[in-house]
Amino acid sequence: MINDIGEARIRVPDQIRRGDLITVNAIVSHPMDTGFFRTAEGDPIPAYFIKDVVVTYGNQEVARFEWTSGISRDPVVSFTLKADKEAPLTMVWSDNKGASFKQSVNISFISA
Amino acid sequence: MTERRAFFRSCALALTGLLTSRTERLLAVTGLDSGPEDPEVPNQEVARILKQLFGDRPIRRGHVQLDMPIVAEDGRVVPVIIESDLPMTDDRYVKGIHLIVDHNPDPHLAAFHLTPAIGSVSISTRIKMKRTTWVRAILETSNGEV
Numbered sequence: 597m598i599n600d601i602g603e604a605r606i607r608v609p610d611q612i613r614r615g616d617l618i619t620v621n622a623i624v625s626h627p628m629d630t631g632f633f634r635t636a637e638g639d640p641i642p643a644y645f646i647k648d649v650v651v652t653y654g655n656q657e658v659a660r661f662e663w664t665s666g667i668s669r670d671p672v673v674s675f676t677l678k679a680d681k682e683a684p685l686t687m688v689w690s691d692n693k694g695a696s697f698k699q700s701v702n703i704s705f706i707s708a
Numbered sequence: 709m710t711e712r713r714a715f716f717r718s719c720a721l722a723l724t725g726l727l728t729s730r731t732e733r734l735l736a737v738t739g740l741d742s743g744p745e746d747p748e749v750p751n752q753e754v755a756r757i758l759k760q761l762f763g764d765r766p767i768r769r770g771h772v773q774l775d776m777p778i779v780a781e782d783g784r785v786v787p788v789i790i791e792s793d794l795p796m797t798d799d800r801y802v803k804g805i806h807l808i809v810d811h812n813p814d815p816h817l818a819a820f821h822l823t824p825a826i827g828s829v830s831i832s833t834r835i836k837m838k839r840t841t842w843v844r845a846i847l848e849t850s851n852g853e854v
Binding site for chain 1: 784785786809812813814816817818819820821822823824825826827828830831832833834835836
């Protein structure tokens with residue numbers, strides 16, 4: 597279970613052949629607070645959410661997501677990727693307080 | 709599936725679906741005869757967002773599948789799957805997917821900017837939904853079509 601804010605995991609298939617269209621699943625632990633709620637004492641809970649995600653494959657930015665607090669807590673995202681090179685797949689999640697969280701997996705091929 | 713196929717016209721690029729608390733899966737707009745409002749006429753806030761994103765470019769229908777669960781058990785965590793048969797080649801690809809949820813405090817809930825390296829349009833995530841409302845997935849291609 598992911599508990600600490602910013603803990604992230606990226607999952608790709610175990611066996612990838614060059615040229616495969618793979619599915620990437622990623623999750624990061626984050627409250628994604630909307631700013632509309634208050635504590636039991638009535639104090640507002642400020643908006644606190646991931647607002648940018650940058651996906652890099654090798655040295656190329658392949659996707660970029662802009663999120664609002666309308667994305668659920670502990671945001672998950674899945675997308676496809678053309679696995680055409682052996683290189684790291686890196687994701688950086690940035691939140692509205694200026695923190696960034698990074699995770700990487702290596703894309704490597706099994707010999708077909 | 710067949711209703712969807714019958715609904716799609718060629719070269720159309722936007723889709724709206726109505727999420728109710730018992731959700732029907734991906735509703736083609738013309739298949740619905742009742743709903744809170746006509747999605748063709750977005751509310752003022754959504755209209756403003758669409759204008760800001762796409763200017764006066766017409767938003768066409770088709771080529772997009774927006775899947776949401778039959779029963780949205782928890783409005784805080786509603787799975788959304790956006791898929792399209794539009795190509796992702798170097799010269800023609802989907803460069804942006806905009807997810808707009810009418811009546812959410814910020815209706816422009818998310819934007820997914822893609823490159824051809826992504827290979828296909830198949831994005832899924834989980835969103836928050838307050839109430840029965842329209843969910844729109846609008847794709848923008850590299851040559852400016854919407």
